[in-house]
Structure formats: C-alpha cells, structure tokens
Amino acid sequence: MRMVDVIMNKRNGKQLTEEEIRFFIEGYTEETIPDYQVSALLMAIYYKGMTEKETAVLTQAMVDSGDTIDLSPIVGSKVDKHSTGGVGDKTTFIVGPLVASVGVPVAKMSGRGLGHTGGTLDKLESIEGFKIEMTEQEFIDNVNKYKLAVAGQTGNLAPADKKLYALRDVTATVDSIPLIAGSIMSKKLASGADSIVLDVKTGSGAFMKSIENSEALAKEMVTIGKNLGRNTVAIISDMNQPLGFEIGNANEVKEAVEVLQGKKVNDLRELALALASHMTVLAKTFASYDEAYKVLEENLENRKAFEAFRSFVGAQGGDVSMIDDLTKLPSSKHQVEVKAETDGYVTAIDAESIGIAAMYLGAGRATKDDKINHGVGITLKKKIGDEIKAGEALAVLLSDTTSPTDSIEKVLNAYEISSNSLGEKTLIYKVIQ
Template sequence: MRMYDVIVKKRDGGELTKEEIQFFVEGYTKGDIPDYQASALTMAIYFQGMTQEETATLTKAMVDSGETIDLSEIDGKKVDKHSTGGVGDKVTFIVGPLVASIGIPVAKMSGRGLGHTGGTLDKLESVKGLEIEMSKEKFIENVNKFKLAVAGQTGNLAPADKKLYALRDVTGTVNSLPLIAGSIMSKKIASGADSIVLDVKTGTGAFMKTLEDSEALAREMVNIGNNLGRKTVAVISDMNQPLGYEVGNANEIKEAAEILQGSPVEDLRTLSLEIASHMAVLAEKFPSYEDAYEALEANIENGKAFQSLRNLIEAQGGDVSMIDDLSKLPQAKYQVEVKADKDGFVSAIDAESIGVAAMYLGAGRATKDDEINHGVGITMKKKIGDSVKGGEPLVVLLSDDEQPEDSIQKVQQAYTISNEKVEKPTLIHNIIK
C-alpha cells in the first residue's frame, strides 16, 4: 500500500477502507509517513469530509495507537463526561460528586488548560495538598471506595491524535468536523468509560460559535461513540455568556462547592443536573431522566453530593478544611470593580473576551509554560437580561494588580448595554442521542 494512493483516493472523494486508515495512522505515528503526506491527507479530508464509518475507524485507529485505560476492576458501569470548553465551566466539580453520590463510579481523566483559565486539574490544585498524579492502583481504589477520582491523563493516550493535532494546527486543517470529533473521542474512548455524556458548547465563548456547527459536531461525536460500542449522549448548552458567576480557578471551585450546598445559581445548577441525569440513565441506575433528576436534586438537599466532593478532596490528599470554609481558598490582593457607563439592560456579553480578561489577570496560560495564579479571576455581577444603572459594577476583577488596565478594557469591550430589555439566553438548546 502506498500513501500516495490513499491521498489521491480521498482527494477525489473516495471512501477510505479500514486498512487504508489504519495504514496511515500507524505509519504516521511511527514516523514512517512524513508530515507533508499527512498534511496532504488532512487537507483532502478537510475538503471531502469522511463518512460515519470512516470517522469511527479513524478514531479507533487513534485509540489503538497508544495505551488504553482498563477500568474493569472498578465495580459498576463507568460513565464519563466531556465539555468542549467554555468560560466559567466548572460543571465537572459538580457533576462528579453528584453522580458519585448516587453510587455511580466516575473515573475522570483530565488535563491542564491552555487559554483563558486553567483546566480541571489546575482548578483542583487551588486546594492545598491535592494530588492529581497517582498510581493506577490508587486511582481504582479511590473510585471503588468513594465512587470518584480525578487524575491527570497518561502521556500515552492516543499519541496519534497528539501528533496529528500539532500538524493540523499549523496547516489550516483544525476546523474539520471528522478530525475534531475523532480527536476528542479518541481520548475519551481510550480513557475506558462504558458511556459518555458530551457537553457541547455553542456561542461567543465556545469553540463552535453557531448552533448549527455545534449540533453537527455533537452528531459526529455521538455517532463515533455509538459506532465504537459506547453509549453516547450530547447536550448542546449555551456559551454566549460565562456559566455561573465565577471565572478563574479557586473562585470556580468555590462556586461549585456552593452549588453542591444548595446555592440557587440557576444556569449552573440546571446544566449540572441535566448532565448528571443523563449520566445516571446511561449507567442504568434509573429508568428515566426524570427519576434521576429527582434523586440528584435530593442529594444536593440532603448533603450527600457535597460529602462526595469532600471525599474526593480528602482521598487525594487535599486540605478539606478549604472546602468546609471556602474563605481559606486562594484569594487575590485586590477587588477592582468595572462599572457600567450608562443605564439600561445587558443585551450581550462576549464570553470569550471575559475569558481573555481573566487570562490577563493570570487565571490562564498564554503558553504551556505559564504559571497559573489560583487566586485571581472575575466575579460577574450582571448577566444578559439584567438591568443596570450607570456606575453599578458589571464585574469585579479579583486581581493581584491594583489597576489591571488590560482586563478592565477587555471587560468593557465584552458588555453591550441597550435601552430595551432582552430575554435571558436559552441554556440547553438540544439533546442528541
């Protein structure tokens, strides 16, 4: 088999066979196929697309290129969740304890963040002493005992994806639905869960800006999961403004803990319960979404969900007193208000600009070597649909700089204030199964 023939076949719109896709993935991972030929194929895929079967085969080949996590020693059906990323997205810290509180094992492999805020692991490390690196034996022991553990991904999950993504990043082929979907799902499937719930964001703070594109990506990923024997559901959720009121690291952990203690932040609570309910149904713990939702809500009210968060922190060596007394979490030196310049109603917020403002404060990384400042971030005071008076704060910047001009300017650019009241955005746009 020649790589030249595979490229030409896809260039001309042909459907690649399982053998051709495996030949490409194996050869490229080993270094037998050069970058220029891999670039030619990814560009052909960008323009010609792939069938469902091709995309599933590509994903499986990327899974098989490295390690897979064997979770068979964990009792029960394992369900994972994945978010395509957003601003203020701390849902994992709510959903994990919620699902664990009803006896479903959550064995979560997560990464670090590159962008406006830290990733799941960075945020967790706001808690003093918390370890995210652990042996496989300890990871499995924690999940069996407490139904929940969060650990760093092994470096050898889907290495073909890592190599291909780096290539796509510099050859203009990132925005290809089969390649995006295959990239995300290869890591999820390699992580060993039986079922997967995907939180696919849409809007100004999302990777996919339009609902149409978000739904197309969700369908690709659901098809891959189902084709590869993983029951998969996608929730399309809004990211036209930050989720909840906190953007950062320690302040997002604080808000997640408050939700588990009954805080009524509507969008964050509703989305977390939505995702957790689908996870509970996929794990076959409840016959219906409604039954699962009711049981999960009850576990917020009776304290079991919050206790699951405490178990996670304690089992991984974290200072649980920081969760019991949230004021002990890292704090910024200054609180800087960014105020409205006129009366009116908040009609739009560029969520991505809020995220960038948080990164300027030190909440995220511009490069992979940057250090995260866990104490800085942004507290939203006004969201879409809220009325505002001139001089009222739109946000509070949690800053170690007394006058963080770049962040102030970015927040001012993010807000649109109009004379007419607008409705709050729809939170959950669609469920794709």
C-alpha cells in the same frame, strides 16, 4: 501501499478503506510518513469530509495508537463526561459528586488548561495538598471506595491524536468536524468508560459558534461512540455568556462548592443536574431522566453530593478545611470594579473576551510553560437580562495589581448594554442521543 495513493483517493472524494486509514495513522505515529504528506491528507479530509464508517475507523485507529486504560476492576457501570470547553465551566466539580452520590462510579482523566483559565486539574490544585498524580491502583481503589476520582492523564493515550492535532493547528484544518470528533472521542474511548455524556458548547465563548455546527459535531461524536460500542449522549449548551458568575481557578472551585451546598446559581446548577441525570440513566441507575433529575436534585438539597465532594478531596490529599471554610482558598490582593458607563439592560456578553481578560490577570496560560495564579479571576455582577445603572459594577476583577488596564478594557468591551431587555438566554438547546 503508498501514502500518495491514500491522499489521491481522498482528494478525489473516495471513501478510504480501514487498511488505508490504519496505514496512515500507524505510519505517522511511527514517523515513517512525513508531515507534508499527512498535511495534504488532512486538507483533503477538510474539503471532502469523511463517512460515518471512515470517522469511526479513524477514531479507533487513534485509540489503538497508544495505551488504553482498563477500568474493569472498578465495580459498576463507568460513566464519563466531556465538555468541548467554555468560560466558567466548572461543572465537573458538581456533576462528579452528584453522580457519585447515587453510587455510580466516575473515573475521570482530565488535563490542564491552555487559554482562558486553568483546566480541571489546575482548578483542583487551588486546594492545598490535592494530588492529581496517582498510580493506576490508587485511582481504581479511590473510585471503588468513594465512587469518584480525577487524575492527570497517565500513560500514552492516543499519541496519534496528539501529533495530528499539532499538525492541524498549523495547517488550517482544525475546524473539520470529522477530525474534531475523532480527536475528542479517541481520548474518551482510550480512557475506558462504558458510557459518555458530552457537553457540546455553542456561542461566542465556544469553539463552535453556531448551533448548526455544534449540532453537527454532537451528532458525529454520538455516532462514533455508538459505532464503537459506547452508550453516548450529547447536550448542546449555551456559551454566549460565561457559565455561573466566577471565572478563574480557586473562585470557580468556590462557586461549585456553594452550589453543592445549596446555592441557586441557576445556569450552573441546571446544566450540572442535566449532565448528571443523563449519566446516571446511561449507567442504568434510573429508568428515566425525570426520575434521575428528581433524586439528584434532592442530593443537592440534602448535601449528599457535597459530602461526596468532601470525601473525594480528602481521598486525594486535599485540605478539606478549605472546602468547609471557603475563605481559606487562594485569593487575590485586590478587587477592582469594572463599572457600566450607561443605563440599560445587558443584552450580550462576549464570553471569549471575558475569558481572555481572566487570562491577562494570570488565571490562564498563553503558553504551556506559563504558571497559573490560582487566586486571580473575575466575578460577574451582571449577566444577560439584568438591568444596570451607570456607575454600577458589571464585574469585579480579582487582581494582584491595582490597575489591570487590559482586563478592564476587555471586560467593558465584552458587555453590550441596550435600552430593552431580551430576557434570559436558553441554556440547553438540544439533546442528541
């Protein structure tokens, strides 16, 4: 078989065979097929697309290119959650303990962030002593005992995806829905969960800016999951403004703990309950979404989920006193208010700009070698639908400098204020299952 023939077949709109797809994935992973030929194929896929069957085969081939994690020693039905990324998205810290509080095991492999703020692992490392590197046996033992563990990705999961992603990034083929879906799902499938709930973000702070594209991606990923033997559900949720009020690392952990303690951060709470409800239904712990939601909501009120989070932090070496006394978490040297210049109502917040402002403060990484400052970030004081007076704070910058000019400008420009209120935004647009 020749790679040029595979390229030609896709260029001409033909469906690639399983043999052809595996030939190119294996050859590229083993470096017997060069970048320039794979670049040509990626561009052909970008223009001609892939069928359901092709996308499933591509995903499985990427899974098979490296290690897979065997979670069979964990008792019960293992459920995982994946978010396509957003600003202020700290749902894992609420969803994991909620699901664990009803006895469903959550064995989560997470990554570090490159962009607005740290990733899940970076945020957890705001807690002194928290250990993300675990042996496979420690990971399994923790899930069996505490029903929740979060660790850094171990082994060589889906190396073909890593190579393809780097190439897509420099060949303008990132935003191909079959390639995005295959990339996300290959890592989830290699991580070994029985069922997967996907939180597909849509809007200004999301990778997919339109609901139509978000829905197309969600449907593609759900189809891949089902074709490859995993129960899969996707929620399409709003990212036209940050989730919750905190953007950063330690301050996001703080906000998540406050929700676990009963604080009503409406959008964050509602989304976390929705994701957890679908996860527990897939695990067959509850017969219906409504039944699951009711019990999980009770477990927020009675603090069972909070206790599950404390146990999880302690089990991974974290200083639990920082959870009991949130003032012990890392904090910034200064708090700088960003004030509104006019009266009116907040009608839009560019979530991506808020995220970039947080990165300027040191909450995220511009390059993979940058160090995260866990104590800095942004606290929003106003969200869409809120009334604001000139001179009132739109947001507070948690900064280690007294005049973070770039971040101030970015936040001011992110807010749109007009004379008429639009009311609250829709949070969950659709569920794909």
